[in-house]
Amino acid sequence: MHKLFGKKNKSKDNLVESQYNSTGNDGPRPAETNSMPDSNGTAHQQNVVQKNETPPPQPPRPKLVFHCQQAHGSPTGIISGFTNVKELYQKIADCYDLPVGEILFCTLNTHKVDMSRLLGGQIGLEDFIFAHVKGQPKELDVTKSQDALGLTITDNGAGYAFIKRIKEDSIMDKQQLVSVGDHIEKIDGKSLVGCRHYEVAKMLKDIPKGTTFTLRLVEPMKSGFSFVEKSSGKKGSGNLGSGKQTLRLRSSGPATVEIPDDVVNVAVDKINGLLESFMGINDTELAQSIWELGSKLDNPSDFAMKVDNSDLNEFGFTDDFVFDLWGAITDAKSGRLTKATTEFNEQF
Template sequence: MSLFKKKAPKYTPPPVPPTPTEETHQQSNGLDNNNGTQKSQLVFHCQQAHGSPLGLISGFSNVKELYQKIAECYDFPPEDILFCTLNTHKVDMKKLLGGQIGLEDFIFAHRKGRPKEIEIVKTEDALGLTITDNGAGYAFIKRIKEGSIVSRIPHIEVGDHIEKLDGENMVGKRHYEVAKILKDIPKGTTFIMRLVEPLKSGFGSIGPKTSSTKAGRKNYGSGKETLRFKANGQATIENEHDEKSKAGIEKINGLLELFMGVSDTELATQMWDLADGKNNSMELAEAIDNSDLQEFGFTDEFIIELWGVITDARSGRLS
């Protein structure tokens, strides 16, 4: 018997709420902490990854609004942002901004650079790509498997945005949709992949200036609380996950890569949170089936593997 009820509706991402109207006299961001009380408006430091003056941004409740604020700060279109990293200007996929930001994190925006079109012959079933997305319509390459088809093509790099496949626009698609399109390309097919690489830095090293941090603020990246973006558009301040939770979320993300060819820490975190209070794989399957995650169509095999990871993490066998 399958763990899941069989449902076939097409997945529709949750609607993005309208940007709240800002009022100059109001110092609250409308953000709630764990106790439901409001905190004063949060201000984050940011910089363009290829080099720029320091910027200060605030007043956002989701990733799209964050990109909009960064774009306004530096006066360029928000669609120029490919992705953001936290606390490093490098294209470091371990430091990607996802569904949360530490309250002391420093944000680096990676902008569109050179476009390139590459002809690829799919000589094997898998290309060797792990794909993630920026939460605002751009899917990009997070990892390239050693020895794979793509690893032998020097012009394809980690951080490249997958803009088109054989002329079909990929902008606006989620990472799992792009991964499925690539997976469904028949073996032996020749196709064109149009990529956009991040703008390259003209500096050997850039970073936050310690003298520019505001009084009372610790070194960036040292915060224990995080700003979490929710599917309903409400951002909340929560305590950072403990070591067992972090190990479990990281392992779940590894499962997503193995089963789907995608990387999504936000999705992995949502699965971990759904498992809270569940005692077996059947209860977890029911929780996923009754959430928006059921539209992914996870297999019974995946759920069993997922539950194994969760029980290992809870017992401390992963940390």
């Protein structure tokens, strides 16, 4: 057995402490009476008895626990107590005693740079988290000889945008130093740390054709994998880990445990495909938010108004694109969508 990091032991101690504390104050408060004691003190005595009654024991609240490792190799850590992606990254950083800025992105159930396994807005209760940390930085000069560079960009939800796909025979496909999983750190010396994927995509799209620019990338660390252990199959919270339930993470609001709906999954995949085609970005959480915004509406006009009056307005969606999003939502609701492979055509 590999020894766990000191931080991990601390997390385990915190877990036990939290479980005990969760039952200490959760019991119902004893009923109190507003009766004034009469001359013989009967009401007062009854009130004392009520206050001395022991409340019935409450079942402990489930504590969701996930296992993680660094993708290039490390002992297994235990992560719990997070409600959004940024908190998750901080928990992982604390576990391994490294700056949170060193974590580029996470994959689920594989240590490989597999963009189909990226951690997004949902984590299965049986999922194993692999954290990919910063490796070798690299700089290259790129000449934008075509309108599109051939990239699909996503981000980790915590300030880093990185390459999810490279289109075959595109400008970037011919750059030997560029790889899927690379963090786009700078363009012409301007730091992109803290930028969302759509902001980075717009910067690349706005570079005039024929311009040569300098791109600074940081690739994930690549190393041996000798420390990584296989899953024991006992992850999750025990009584909740069915393999189908997922922890839904939100940028605002509490995380919730949900059972994925096939209709929702198909709709989100289709919407994400549209985001890639029209904007060159990939964001499952954004696609989920668009679905939730339109799934209960009855016509495209109401949907367009909802988009304009929501945080989605900052993306600058065109009217035609909003109509395409509405089409994906209605197709999913009517059952016309199936699990499809969506072609994408980057525009930057």
